[in-house]
Amino acid sequence: xxxxxxxxxxxEYTAALFRExxxxxxxxxxxxxxxxxxxxxVVEVVSLFFExxxxxxxxxxxxxxxxxxDFRKIDAHVHQxxxxxxxxxxxRVKNSCVSFRNFCEAQNIEECSKCLQQVKQEYLLIKNKLExxxxxxxxxxxxxxAINMVExxx
Amino acid sequence: MDACxxxxxxxxxxxxLMKYQYISDFFIALAYFSIPLELVYFVKKSxxxxxxxxxxxxxxxxxxxxxxxxxSLWTFTMHSxxxxxxxxxxxxxxxxxxxxxxxxxVHIIPDLLSVKKRELYLKKKAAQLDREMGLIRTQEETGRYxxxxxxxxxxxxxxxxxxxxxxxxxxxxxxxxECALWMPTHTGLELQLSYTLRHQYxxxxxxxxxxxxxxxxxxxxxxxxxxxxxxxxxxRPAGKYTTGEVVAVRVPLLHLxxxxxxxxxxxxxxxxxxxxxxxxxxxARQWHVxxxxxxxxxxxxxxxxxxxxxxxxxxxxxxxxxMEQNVALDLARREAETAVRAHNDFLAVMNHEMRTPxxxxxxxxxxxxxxxxxxxxxxxxxxxxxxxxxxxxxxxxVLDLSRLKDGSFKLDIRTLSLHVLFWEALNLIRPxxxxxxxxxxxxxxxxxxxxxxxxxxxxxxxxxxxxxxxxKFTRVxxxxxSASVAKxxxxxxxxxxxxxxxxxDNHFYLHVQVKDTGSGINPQEIPNLFTKFAQSQSxxxxxxxxxxxxxxxxxxxxxxxxxxxxxxxEGLGKGSTAIFVVKLGIPGRSHExxxxxxxxxxxxRVPTKFLGLKVVLMDENGVGRMVTxxxxxxxxxxxxxxxxxxxxxxxxxxxxxxxxxxxxxPSIDSYELSVRIHEKFSQHFSRPxxxxxxxxxxxxxxxxxxxxxxxxVVPKPVSVEKMRSAxxxxxxxxxxxxx
Numbered sequence: 107x108x109x110x111x112x113x114x115x116x117x118e119y120t121a122a123l124f125r126e127x128x129x130x131x132x133x134x135x136x137x138x139x140x141x142x143x144x145x146x147x148v149v150e151v152v153s154l155f156f157e158x159x160x161x162x163x164x165x166x167x168x169x170x171x172x173x174x175x176d177f178r179k180i181d182a183h184v185h186q187x188x189x190x191x192x193x194x195x196x197x198r199v200k201n202s203c204v205s206f207r208n209f210c211e212a213q214n215i216e217e218c219s220k221c222l223q224q225v226k227q228e229y230l231l232i233k234n235k236l237e238x239x240x241x242x243x244x245x246x247x248x249x250x251x252a253i254n255m256v257e258x259x260x
Numbered sequence: 261m262d263a264c265x266x267x268x269x270x271x272x273x274x275x276x277l278m279k280y281q282y283i284s285d286f287f288i289a290l291a292y293f294s295i296p297l298e299l300v301y302f303v304k305k306s307x308x309x310x311x312x313x314x315x316x317x318x319x320x321x322x323x324x325x326x327x328x329x330x331x332s333l334w335t336f337t338m339h340s341x342x343x344x345x346x347x348x349x350x351x352x353x354x355x356x357x358x359x360x361x362x363x364x365x366v367h368i369i370p371d372l373l374s375v376k377k378r379e380l381y382l383k384k385k386a387a388q389l390d391r392e393m394g395l396i397r398t399q400e401e402t403g404r405y406x407x408x409x410x411x412x413x414x415x416x417x418x419x420x421x422x423x424x425x426x427x428x429x430x431x432x433x434x435x436x437x438e439c440a441l442w443m444p445t446h447t448g449l450e451l452q453l454s455y456t457l458r459h460q461y462x463x464x465x466x467x468x469x470x471x472x473x474x475x476x477x478x479x480x481x482x483x484x485x486x487x488x489x490x491x492x493x494x495x496r497p498a499g500k501y502t503t504g505e506v507v508a509v510r511v512p513l514l515h516l517x518x519x520x521x522x523x524x525x526x527x528x529x530x531x532x533x534x535x536x537x538x539x540x541x542x543x544a545r546q547w548h549v550x551x552x553x554x555x556x557x558x559x560x561x562x563x564x565x566x567x568x569x570x571x572x573x574x575x576x577x578x579x580x581x582x583m584e585q586n587v588a589l590d591l592a593r594r595e596a597e598t599a600v601r602a603h604n605d606f607l608a609v610m611n612h613e614m615r616t617p618x619x620x621x622x623x624x625x626x627x628x629x630x631x632x633x634x635x636x637x638x639x640x641x642x643x644x645x646x647x648x649x650x651x652x653x654x655x656x657x658v659l660d661l662s663r664l665k666d667g668s669f670k671l672d673i674r675t676l677s678l679h680v681l682f683w684e685a686l687n688l689i690r691p692x693x694x695x696x697x698x699x700x701x702x703x704x705x706x707x708x709x710x711x712x713x714x715x716x717x718x719x720x721x722x723x724x725x726x727x728x729x730x731x732k733f734t735r736v737x738x739x740x741x742s743a744s745v746a747k748x749x750x751x752x753x754x755x756x757x758x759x760x761x762x763x764x765d766n767h768f769y770l771h772v773q774v775k776d777t778g779s780g781i782n783p784q785e786i787p788n789l790f791t792k793f794a795q796s797q798s799x800x801x802x803x804x805x806x807x808x809x810x811x812x813x814x815x816x817x818x819x820x821x822x823x824x825x826x827x828x829x830e831g832l833g834k835g836s837t838a839i840f841v842v843k844l845g846i847p848g849r850s851h852e853x854x855x856x857x858x859x860x861x862x863x864x865r866v867p868t869k870f871l872g873l874k875v876v877l878m879d880e881n882g883v884g885r886m887v888t889x890x891x892x893x894x895x896x897x898x899x900x901x902x903x904x905x906x907x908x909x910x911x912x913x914x915x916x917x918x919x920x921x922x923x924x925x926p927s928i929d930s931y932e933l934s935v936r937i938h939e940k941f942s943q944h945f946s947r948p949x950x951x952x953x954x955x956x957x958x959x960x961x962x963x964x965x966x967x968x969x970x971x972x973v974v975p976k977p978v979s980v981e982k983m984r985s986a987x988x989x990x991x992x993x994x995x996x997x998x999x
Contacts, residue, residue, distance in 0.1 A: 117701060121738045124699040125777075132887075132977045139890040139980070147890055155883045189924060189955065190883035192977045 109249045116242045132195030162187045181210045198228045285329045292326025321361045324354040402554045405433045410561045419569045427457045442534040467491045478532050483509040483552040504539030509559045514567035611659045621648040657809040664816040676716035685723045705744030713845030718817045725810040726838045730776035737777030746771035775837040781829040790815040871896040878908045879922040905933045916948045924955035931968035938969045
């Protein structure tokens with residue numbers, strides 16, 4: 107595929123992600139921070155996010171599986187997850203974290219499990235999507251183009 | 261016999277007969293001797309006689325004959341033998357010569373006869389030539405008459421003069437008794453006596469045109485002899501006396517249009533006038549052929565002269581008409597100019613007059629907005645502001661359009677920064693788009709230059725118009741703006757085949773595409789989009805507020821920039837794409853330093869304001885930490901990250917100007933940390949600013965932070981802009997107010 111088409115697909119893909127609420131304006135901030143001195147910033151941050159999130163989700167599942175559920179810990183984990191996801195603009199993950207936290211306060215295990223499932227689902231979704239996005243980016247870079255792009259989302 | 265050897269004549273010498281013979285012989289001899297003398301004399305006199313030899317022969321023959329006769333005179337009496345011998349010799353000689361002459365004459369006489377014939381022939385020829393000369397002379401005379409007549413006729417372009425002169429001259433040349441001209445009436449059915457030579461009796465005799473004599477004359481282009489009793493020839497009121505011979509000839513009345521035909525217009529003329537010429541009755545003159553020919557020629561000349569006169573009349577009339585029209589047009593033009601000037605003056609004045617109060621309203625309403633207002637009041641003020649902004653735009657648009665129309669518009673060409681242009685445009689539509697929750701993307705192609713030469717204000721206007729429309733007509737979804745350098749293939753709009761942009765060394769074509777997921781446009785309405793004041797009638801566009809001028813003006817500007825603008829849409833509800841291509845200059849080296857203003861957009865270069873600013877960032881969350889660190893580094897700071905309060909206290913030194921604490925985590929008591937930081941630096945002159953990074957805006961929490969000694973709060977997730985403004989405010993004022 108030639109460069110223009112690739113770039114167009116990239117834009118459209120990103121646009122779709124934003125439109126569907128997967129990402130919010132914070133994500134565009136990340137691209138702003140990417141420059142010649144920091145060419146892989148976005149990928150690095152997102153990878154860190156993936157690591158962090160996976161770890162936290164595992165911790166959460168373990169915590170919920172305990173006989174005695176430590177809601178404070180769960181809340182702390184969820185808080186972390188919420189923080190990370192909001193830092194990179196993974197909107198849906200963040201939103202599901204918010205509802206998770208509410209149920210945590212209510213100390214409702216069932217609901218919390220459900221929320222955890224939701225969070226997991228959202229996380230997997232955003233992971234796939236972001237990975238596809240980076241794939242496209244790699245193709246563009248390989249074809250000689252650059253993502254000299256600034257996204258604004260309001 | 262005698263001893264004298266004489267010879268006796270046969271007859272006695274004194275017989276009467278002998279005597280007569282003797283005398284005759286004498287005279288013969290005389291004559292014979294004188295004839296050659298005469299011949300010689302006369303031949304000598306004339307120079308032309310070609311047969312001298314014959315003359316000699318003849319002369320000698322005659323002489324000898326004469327000699328013979330002379331000698332025979334002696335033979336009448338007794339003569340001696342010598343005489344007889346001489347006589348015989350002479351006779352013999354004579355015989356010889358005469359035979360020779362006779363023989364010669366056989367050859368000569370036919371020649372002489374033919375000379376005669378030639379002479380006769382020449383005489384005949386001479387007579388013929390004489391006759392011809394006579395004819396030529398007559399013709400020449402006729403020609404002279406005609407020329408003179410023509411000259412007279414043509415020397416005037418007045419119809420009446422022409423006709424009058426013709427009649428007079430003809431009358432004089434041919435010594436006519438009477439000469440008259442019958443012209444066809446308007447109806448074409450009658451001939452009216454229009455001009456006569458001599459008699460001043462009332463004009464207006466009318467004869468019907470269908471008379472056989474008239475038809476006869478009209479059907480031939482020759483002068484025709486007519487009877488003097490025919491109605492056209494009856495030129496005297498009372499036919500008391502007979503008139504001489506009458507000749508009539510037709511005069512073709514040529515129309516203007518006939519001159520455009522190649523063949524002689526004779527075939528096309530329909531109207532003829534009739535010229536009647538009457539010889540004097542008291543002379544026995546007949547019409548000679550050459551006179552008839554003269555008449556015919558004159559008739560033709562008159563026809564030509566008349567048509568010239570007609571043409572002239574026409575052209576004079578046309579010229580007068582044109583002059584009148586010219587004057588009228590001139591007047592109209594001056595009036596129009598005055599009107600236009602008045603209109604422009606009015607517009608300019610009104611514009612200025614209208615702009616001033618509108619600007620005042622806008623300015624004061626903005627100021628009012630900043631003050632403390634009740635929600636109702638705020639709503640009112642916002643409405644006022646919106647309405648007056650709209651009014652200001654309308655006024656500007658109208659003025660622009662009127663200036664564009666009379667071509668008094670000039671582009672203001674300067675160096676501009678394309679990146680800045682697009683950023684500013686985005687900044688301007690950001691508020692509206694955020695309210696509508698629309699996603700806006702902006703992308704530049706990698707080969708797009710940062711700077712260009714063009715009219716920045718108008719380019720911005722076009723861009724804002726297009727993007728504004730996109731935002732206006734999109735209820736939900738996204739708008740993507742992409743700018744690139746146009747390659748020739750992508751420049752062609754299938755609907756504008758005449759647009760062939762050619763990039764050159766000094767110019768490039770900027771290709772801007774704005775695609776939205778809005779309400780779309782009915783493809784049939786697309787051609788009307790760029791016409792002034794035409795609003796689309798499609799339902800669903802409730803907020804069709806706008807003067808309808810925007811696209812028209814944009815199109816004008818784009819055209820001025822030698823570009824092209826068009827809109828594509830697949831239909832209602834399917835979004836639309838607006839594309840424009842404009843020609844911009846490529847700045848040379850010397851231009852790069854000339855920037856009309858300082859760009860406010862965050863560039864990928866490190867801004868100098870925060871360069872090297874040492875900060876400490878404390879955040880437990882790894883991702884958040886990384887992002888905030890990235891932002892701070894992007895702004896030029898030197899960041900030290902820590903993940904716990906103790907670590908923070910440990911690394912914090914007085915060179916750090918700011919310390920950022922993430923306060924969203926309950927495990928770390930940020931308030932205590934803040935107090936401890938204060939304690940740590942209590943001995944120093946300055947301590948670092950303490951800024952809280954707060955996830956949820958919490959009034960209580962903010963108050964607690966501030967009470968704990970923190971200098972400000974920055975909301976999380978952090979954005980570059982927010983961080984930048986926070987840092988600026990912090991460094992300038994030392995305090996970060998609620999942002």
